[in-house]
Amino acid sequence: MATPTMLLLLADGRFPAGAHAHSAGLEAAVAAGRVTDLTTLAEYLSGRLATAGLVAAAFAAAARGVAWSAGRSAALARLDAELDARTVSPAQRSVSRRQGRALLRAGRRIWPAVTFDDLPTAADGPHQPLVLGLVGAAAGLDPGQVATVAAHATVTGAASAAVRLLGLDPYQVQGLLVRLAATCDATAARAARAAEEPPERLPAAAAPLADIHAEAHATWEVRLFAS
Template structure:
């Protein structure tokens, strides 16, 4: 699976790609379908903030994970919706939150109170 020419090409063209581009390229290199890439993106969008909330805000991890489990059907629905016009395949996968997430991550790195950078 690794290395993969798509990843090499991406690294040459854009050394620090936005998150959706990096995720899409990695998913493609791993042999995933566009639907699976969309599901991974949706999953990451909710689990990232959820685990951060457990660490930064001290929220009850049992309650947070129950909430994530309850959101499973929504993830599947969002991923399916993202792939509706997928006659175009990978190219037509949307990334509505980009580059907002990247900008928020840069702000977080400069925040006075933070626990980790990833």
């Protein structure tokens, strides 16, 4: 069982997995004029929770659910394929796998006695939510807690980037995150329940505009964030 401190450490944006280098698609949304102030940021973050947040949290919780199972390797490979199918944008798939590699490096250094070798061995690495599920298991988190970490990361990364990209008042941005806390908790709870279903029945909420923005962002020669 994870201690409250362990849960906080894993959810902390300073956890050494490179999350600070990503804006969760916000940089492209700002450039397109779709996020311009606190109000539109709130809409953006709510949309993230309902789509990418729900999917990531469900898959992370599902990976945590099979973490100690005898058929873990096959189960993780199936989850990886299902998540790939739900990630339409090649740029988004690449970002998820890059972040997965970064989190995997951190997990192996922090918990050297735990094996992560059953993760899918795609050339570009495993999807980040699957790695989070196994890292969460190593930290003693249960599937619901892992889902909470995943949902929380969906909004906090973009919120932090908004301060830099839009020059917003960090106190107001933090206040926005506080107001979204109940929605974040509800998303995590829904994801944890969904994670009990077979992989093909996990959430598949899509955000086509986010996919378009991700593809455009990947072509930029100059950018503040990797995604």
